[in-house]
Amino acid sequence: MIDKDSICFSAIGYIETLFDDKEWIPRQGRYDQTAKGVAVVNPEYKQGLESLGSYRYCWLLFHFDKSKTFSLLQPPPKDDKPHGVFSIRSPRRPNGIGMTVVKIDKIEKNKIYFTGADMISGTPLIDIKPYVENIDSVPGAGNGWMDE
16 A cells, blocks of 8 residues: 555656855756756656657756755745745755756757756756646736735
8 A cells, every 4th residue: 555645756867067055056947058067867757858859848857956945835936925835946845845946958878958047056856857848837827925
């Protein structure tokens, strides 16, 4: 029987960036063309990269391993009012899972070179998914409380 309260993941690799401290990370890496990174996939998962290069963008899912605490209510960077953690993109989350859309620059062997880094170097990589324009983009989705 599966214990639904305890889920374990193993990293499939790690992410290399120029950022060794959270203070220098861009808020949204995809808007910073100098925010380069490399997703290094462990050799046993290299075959899973087959055909990923046919996409221009992908989602990187990673673990905020440096973030040890969380709060259910937090003020985001550009608002004084606290919001629920599930309505903001803070790294201080109950499970510390991050996700970022990055532009694939090239894939060589077990490495994805990308633009749009917004994570600390050495961050554990949990998963990679292709960004599919007609699935991942929802016209008229809105911006929630940020539209107010």
